[in-house]
Amino acid sequence: MHVYFLQHHPDHGPGRFSDWLTGMGHSFNTCHLYEDEIPPKPSDFDALIVLDSPDSALDDTPYLHIKRERKLIHRVLNSAKPLLGVGYGGCLIAQEMGALVSAGSYPEFGWSSVRKAPDCPLNVPDTFDVFHWHQEIFGLPQGALPIGSTRIAPLQGFCWDSERVISLLFHTEVTATTALAITESTMACVGADDDAVNPAALDACVESDRRFDRLAPLLDRIMLQWLRL
Template sequence: MHIYFLQHASHFGPARLADWLTSMGHSFNVCRLYADEVPPRPGDFDALIVLGGPEQIVAHGWTKREQHLLERTLKSSKPIMGLGYGAELIAEALGAIVSLNTHGEFGWHAVRGNEDGDLDLPERFDAFLWHRRIFGLPEGAISIGASDASPLQGFTWDGARVVAMHCHLEATHDWVQRLAEKEAGSLENSGPWVQSRDEMLNDSHRFARQAAVLDRVMIDWLRL
């Protein structure tokens, strides 16, 4: 399959996703929206992954073009996945309300998987989270699970053809290190679910364990 990434900032790249796709024999391209690259047409890809982005994203000329592409892809039969900010865009396109949460989640947090969901997720797993906004469950969608701070960590729609999640399963050590440097302002507001940069990076085994979860999600998603 040929996958296209929509990237909103230089420090929110595909990371481990690129390695996974290559190892499984898939090809991919990256559309760097932040550099004013033109979004692909639906005929240019077999599946679409909408990556995360900073807390504050200023509307650009590509914003409406991206929204139009998401709406067309959702109406098609092609798989589409959103992570972080990308998940919010998909939720909004499906009619859900996106709003600020009482507390932000920045760092590693336990997620309780939905045993009745469409994805083969563990009953409980640690995921790297970086978000302050939350969204409601769109009509016809199924929850993927919850954390202590967020009752909805993501959802599937149309039999898992569409996957939207706050979990940044693509995170690697270098990716998190750069993110924490670029978005240091997000960590200035303390809270029960805000970790320091050192806390995020002090256990390298977390990244390996999360990679196993990514593998399960990607296999479920692309089996269509």
């Protein structure tokens, strides 16, 4: 199977996704939208992963080809191809499915536990620790099933069309290295004096490699179920 990544920022890359695909014998390409690369056509891939970004899904002009990206997501939703979104990517999918995206009451940065929803179709534990990096949240599209919740975000993701489409706020693809790059770029963008982001809290987000390594089995469960089609 050939998978295409849509990448919106140099620090928000595929991370562990690419390692998993390589290990399972799949191939992949990446469209670097932040370098004004044109999104692929649906005929160019078997499955699509829309990655995270520091941009807001409420802004329709963050980069040159945003309209083409939205059109591509819409076309994949109406196809039989697997589609997965993370963070910003998950918000774009939710919007194309008619769900509301809005600013959360509080930003959710760092580690916290997700409680699995009773009707979640994914093969994940009842509670699981994951890495979070988002300020926006989305509603549940019509016909979709919720994945779980945290204290800050009542909907951490959803599945639709027998798990062919999966949208996540949380991250299972990050490593200690990629998480450090995200935190450093965030501080460079907002500045150390920004009240919305506590530098000490950002430092605490990146702990031991072992904690990030424990994300790998969770990612494996989600990816196997997503690509079983």
